[in-house]
Amino acid sequence: MMRPGNAMIILAGGRGNRMESDVPKQFMSLGGKPVLWYSLNAVQRSELIDEAVVVSSPEFFSDIRAMADRYGFDKVSHLVSGGEERFLSVVNGVRALYEAGEGCETFAGAPEIILVHDAARPFIDDEIIRRCLEGVSASAGCVAAVPSKDTVKLADEEGFVTDEPDRKNVWCMQTPQVFYAGVLKSACEKAYADIEKSRQDLNAMPSITDDAQMVRMYENIPIRLVMGSYDNIKITTPVDLLIAEKILENRSV
Numbered sequence: 690m691m692r693p694g695n696a697m698i699i700l701a702g703g704r705g706n707r708m709e710s711d712v713p714k715q716f717m718s719l720g721g722k723p724v725l726w727y728s729l730n731a732v733q734r735s736e737l738i739d740e741a742v743v744v745s746s747p748e749f750f751s752d753i754r755a756m757a758d759r760y761g762f763d764k765v766s767h768l769v770s771g772g773e774e775r776f777l778s779v780v781n782g783v784r785a786l787y788e789a790g791e792g793c794e795t796f797a798g799a800p801e802i803i804l805v806h807d808a809a810r811p812f813i814d815d816e817i818i819r820r821c822l823e824g825v826s827a828s829a830g831c832v833a834a835v836p837s838k839d840t841v842k843l844a845d846e847e848g849f850v851t852d853e854p855d856r857k858n859v860w861c862m863q864t865p866q867v868f869y870a871g872v873l874k875s876a877c878e879k880a881y882a883d884i885e886k887s888r889q890d891l892n893a894m895p896s897i898t899d900d901a902q903m904v905r906m907y908e909n910i911p912i913r914l915v916m917g918s919y920d921n922i923k924i925t926t927p928v929d930l931l932i933a934e935k936i937l938e939n940r941s942v
Contacts, residue, residue: 695740695800696741696803697742697805698779698803699807700775701749713749724808727812728806730762731815734815737818737822740786740800742769743767744771750768769785775897775899783803787874802867802869803868805867806864807923810922810923810924811924811933812918813921817921818865820916821865821915824867825913828911829868829872830873830911831866832864833915833917833918834861834914834915834916835916835917836859862899863921873900875907876907922936
């Protein structure tokens with residue numbers, strides 16, 4: 690059956706400098722499998738996701754394709770080169786979803802909803818995905834997040850406290866970050882146009898830290914926060930990998 694559906698862009702282009710390893714974090718071993726395997730497996734098993742685009746460096750395409758072939762991850766429709774910044778990687782992923790090139794034969798046309806996920810977060814599951822898909826129906830964009838367990842203070846450049854936000858209003862952002870496809874596509878086009886204008890003056894380009902900020906900036910759309918999971922950690926440092934191993938021990942994959 691030919692139909693549009695929900696697509697996930699998986700960002701797997703990080704170098705993982707903070708991991709103190711020559712192996713990018715998305716390819717480091719977790720429970721005997723590459724970290725990226727867990728996101729691809731979650732997509733493959735999910736009835737909520739129809740297609741996946743993996744954004745990475747071309748030097749890793751053969752490894753990713755071999756992984757997809759070995760484990761039967763046939764929902765992977767495109768391997769796409771990453772950009773200089775995270776948001777440019779998202780731009781490239783969105784463009785791939787709108788191309789008329791080769792993809793999954795099961796799906797036709799552009800997706801209705803796009804989820805953007807970090808490959809360095811291996812513990813995404815259907816519960817998180819379902820909450821995000823429900824959340825995006827209430828707004829054109831939503832983000833998986835968890836309430837902060839810690840008191841947060843804002844500081845100036847010299848390290849002096851400038852503000853103390855109420856902890857009940859502080860959330861820690863995760864992925865996936867989820868949007869109606871047309872909204873994300875429009876934001877990507879505007880962001881890309883801005884960076885093209887600012888090639889001669891990089892200071893003219895505002896800093897974009899994540900996809901939700903980009904959508905708020907260019908589409909003026911409120912972003913809804915939905916409950917992620919405290920297990921949905923991002924592997925950034927060697928300690929994170931040790932924590933991930935402990936989480937994995939308590940989960941069935």
